Amino acid sequence: MTDTEQNPETDGGIDTGGDAADAEPDLEGEATPVPIADPELSADAVRRVESVLEDGRLADGPEVRAFEEEFAAYCGTDEAVATANGTTALHAALEALGVEDGDAVITSPFSFVASANAIRLAGGKPVFADIDPETYTLDPTDVERVLGERDDIVGILPVHLYGLPADMPALCDIADEHELFVLEDACQAHGAKVDGRRVGAFGDAACFSFYPTKNMTTGEGGMIVTDRDDVADRAASYVNHGRNVSGTGGYDHVDLGHNYRLTSIGAAIGRTQLERLSDFNRARREIAVFYDDRFADLPLETPTEPTGSRHVYHQYTIRTDERDALEASLSERDVGTGIYYGTPIHRQPAYETISTAAATLPEAERAADEVLSLPVHPGVSERDRRTVVEAVRDHYTTQ
Numbered sequence: 490m491t492d493t494e495q496n497p498e499t500d501g502g503i504d505t506g507g508d509a510a511d512a513e514p515d516l517e518g519e520a521t522p523v524p525i526a527d528p529e530l531s532a533d534a535v536r537r538v539e540s541v542l543e544d545g546r547l548a549d550g551p552e553v554r555a556f557e558e559e560f561a562a563y564c565g566t567d568e569a570v571a572t573a574n575g576t577t578a579l580h581a582a583l584e585a586l587g588v589e590d591g592d593a594v595i596t597s598p599f600s601f602v603a604s605a606n607a608i609r610l611a612g613g614k615p616v617f618a619d620i621d622p623e624t625y626t627l628d629p630t631d632v633e634r635v636l637g638e639r640d641d642i643v644g645i646l647p648v649h650l651y652g653l654p655a656d657m658p659a660l661c662d663i664a665d666e667h668e669l670f671v672l673e674d675a676c677q678a679h680g681a682k683v684d685g686r687r688v689g690a691f692g693d694a695a696c697f698s699f700y701p702t703k704n705m706t707t708g709e710g711g712m713i714v715t716d717r718d719d720v721a722d723r724a725a726s727y728v729n730h731g732r733n734v735s736g737t738g739g740y741d742h743v744d745l746g747h748n749y750r751l752t753s754i755g756a757a758i759g760r761t762q763l764e765r766l767s768d769f770n771r772a773r774r775e776i777a778v779f780y781d782d783r784f785a786d787l788p789l790e791t792p793t794e795p796t797g798s799r800h801v802y803h804q805y806t807i808r809t810d811e812r813d814a815l816e817a818s819l820s821e822r823d824v825g826t827g828i829y830y831g832t833p834i835h836r837q838p839a840y841e842t843i844s845t846a847a848a849t850l851p852e853a854e855r856a857a858d859e860v861l862s863l864p865v866h867p868g869v870s871e872r873d874r875r876t877v878v879e880a881v882r883d884h885y886t887t888q
């Protein structure tokens with residue numbers, strides 16, 4: 490359940506208006522379909538893109554540098570490196586952290602496949618530890634079990650799934666003890682916090698995605714944030730063909746790199762989205778509270794927000810053993826839903842040849858059968874919320 494009392498931050502506090510059921514306005518007219526995602530772009534974004542078009546520096550210009558500075562400041566890190574998307578951010582960050590052929594990195598099997606793919610792209614071996622069934626994020630106890638069984642682990646890549654931070658204090662302690670790097674996959678968690686600190690500032694580095702369904706977007710885009718100058722310099726070089734970042738630019742290539750650069754148009758959109766991110770996250774949290782209150786008496790599990798964590802509800806994901814029937818009922822009522830993720834990464838066909846994917850990870854496998862995400866984006870209107878709630882409640886009361 491969402492506990493708003495424990496997060497009285499200025500950008501996170503929510504006024505639920507007391508008993509919200511009594512406060513609901515009488516909304517007339519036909520309910521319309523409620524999509525699972527709906528990116529919100531402002532007139533400001535259009536204006537800023539127009540000024541980039543007029544300026545003409547469409548790739549890797551001052552707009553990108555400004556976005557990097559503003560995003561680093563938002564996360565509370567010293568440095569940021571913009572990339573073409575979240576996957577390239579993870580790949581370049583792993584390379585910058587020194588992952589080499591055969592290095593093993595512990596990650597979550599219950600994530601978008603990119604979390605583990607990036608390890609493979611960097612030449613490493615993903616090793617899966619199971620998730621905590623309440624938070625859906627890496628279980629530190631299972632990470633310790635894996636570390637007890639292997640001596641080739643070089644780092645931990647926790648995923649802040651659905652907008653909820655992984656248990657960073659415990660995972661960072663484990664990493665310190667075993668001298669491992671921590672790379673946060675924060676692709677779904679822009680603005681989420683642990684003990685008042687934003688995600689991105691815990692690990693050696695962190696990566697974000699700005700795909701259109703995320704809490705903020707640039708169309709396609711990504712960002713690496715870090716306090717480590719060496720990691721920032723290497724990452725900036727890898728995303729730009731291994732160019733010598735301390736030189737004069739030009740064609741001095743000191744490493745094998747990639748073209749993983751963000752466009753100036755993407756950065757222009759991103760800067761306007763970052764200005765609105767706190768409002769977006771506040772709206773998501775308000776909708777989550779609305780759902781929590783109205784689902785409390787139903788036989789389903791609502792999302793958890795552990796003490797000290799601030800969830801930003803990239804997804805509002807419920808858990809029920811009649812997931813598929815509920816999904817069908819909601820679809821009949823034009824309520825969009827998503828299953829993130831119906832197949833854990835270690836069970837994906839693309840992982841059949843990966844020896845570490847043979848693991849049994851019961852919590853990830855059970856979650857894959859039971860999770861269902863409901864619309865929680867800022868475009869979900871008051872009427873939409875009620876449509877979603879009615880559709881879920883009707884499923885349980887008309888059986």
Ligand SMILES: Cc1ncc(COP(=O)(O)O)c(C=O)c1O
Nearest residue numbers: 574575576601603604676698700
């Ligand atoms: C947890 C996670 N990691 C990585 C990625 C990859 O980001 P992108 O799609 O921008 O490459 C995503 C995007 O969906 C994600 O959700």
